[in-house]
Amino acid sequence: MKFLFPFFLTVMLSASAILYVADDSHAAHFGTRCQQDFQNSWQTNLSYVWRRCSWFNNELDDTDTKDFYFNLHGARTAFSSCDDCGAGPDDVHLFYVSTHGGADATDARLVMWDQNVRARSNTDNWRLGDEDRHAAFFAQYACSTLKLDGIIDRWVNTFRGGLIMATGSHDKLYDSLTTDETGEDFADDLQDGKRVKWAWFDGNGDWWEDQDVAILASGSSNTSAHDAQADCHYRRDRVKWQNFGDYARWRDNDVEWMCWSWITDN
């Protein structure tokens, strides 16, 4: 691994033109949107979402700035990309959502409160990270949004805005009495200075319940090493809540590689 540090420095220097530095690296901005019940019970109610999300907020706002905490009523358009989307992932550095999730051939999908409405990655033209706030992390406590088969097609356009990492699940995340603390634990691990990958894995782990945790990052050859794969691995494995402002934002055709990590039962 010795080669990586100088490599990283070189990446940073050579990519300085597109470097984005968080406007306040000591108090980054986050927002939370969650849903526990659904209009006319069109989806099964969950029991522990309000706890999970409010405890996430209560922990992270000890050190950082909570811009909003809202439900998912009429929220589909908030997931699209614009400065005035109003309390969506593009409005903060870290967006945390907990609801039902899924994936189909085209989209990663998050279930809204509104009957028959889902926010959809490609259909809704998600392209996160290129608005004023420069979103960095999209954390989803929801099933299957990072389903591995077809993951690139579902997510690459979202990353073309410069998003650094999506965290979620390739299969199932359980709503349970013993996973109501997962938001708080994730936030606590971020504050500890863990890499975001480990914060997500440790914060959401439960050795009794079959938690399927996963993360996704992007890479580019637009570095002095010209190695998109190595760049992707570096970002996947190294980025922290405290240093994401140091990372170049790969946008549009800069995104050449996607890489992921996951804990599975086989």
Place this chain on the structure above:
Amino acid sequence: MNKTTMLLLIAGLYAATAHAGHSDYLSSLTSSAREKGLGKDSLELLIPQPGPGKEQAATKLRSLLAQGTLGSGLTVKLGRPTQQGKKGVSYVTDKGSLEVFADGSRFRMRGNLDAVKPLPSGNKAPLAADRLEKLGRDFVSQQLKAFVAIPRGEKLTFLGTKNLRQGGSDLQGKRRSEELFASIAIFGREVGGVPVVGSGSKIAVWFNPDGQVIGADVDWPKYRRSGENVPLLKRDALFKRVEASTTRFSENKESKMTRFECGYVDLGATRRSTKTPIQPGCSVAYQGYDPESAATSWAKVEYVPAAQKVIPDKRWPLAVYIAGSGEPELGKQIPVRGEEPPKDAPQRTIETEK
């Protein structure tokens, strides 16, 4: 249908939904619970004993980590805490970490994960489950012996394995790669032949692809037998309570029960109290489908008390409800307190899909 046929059918149904990493032992818990519930008329309550204290446990563990006593993959010098609060104390560096929670009966430690050399898929088979079990048991009984007491009448059980994998690809999918980063052996506990279900009494030992220990997660309290036996619900009454609180045992178009294990319920260190006994109950995992795509869109685990007279536990809403209000009603959700967000989020338009 005779009993053997029924058991085979139950095992077959479970196998269809089982996780590949579950041990035979863990799988058998569902088969057994589906057949007979807890299989007992009564069960002795357990009293969790106070842990060593998070600071004291942290001091001892930091010393072991610094000395290399836990193995070269778990050798790290940790300085001042990165965080110290009500929930725990943590020491996090890029070369290793330690977190100790609650009363010190739960902790997580990691070595230098940057030093792990992942194993490319196809190069060599990852460590087999029986090998991981052996290595894990050795680590628990030797390196962790000061933290994991297994008194007479208790047993360390092997629950299975998980793997941490990583992969990536160019956007065209032409250079896709996959690697094994770590394998994890998971252990549980039996007390008097009764399994402990829930997050408590669990150990996960992390191995790099070479079989070296690089991490461990431990939640291992000491229990005292209370001497008080509580009568248990008969199987039919228990199943009625389970179905009212969760979902039907038979698969239906909305949901499917994937796991059902009964025993002592220990919800983990942050929910455990020396003032509240560990009581009998069942862990019920079930999942549901997106009505549009029929793909899994949610998954739940609920813990259902199994005693005739349930002891209220302020960290267990269903136990509080049953103790105070009686049996749960089918389809009626037990309220769980949590801060609901305000409903006045800025909105543009609500779009309804066709």
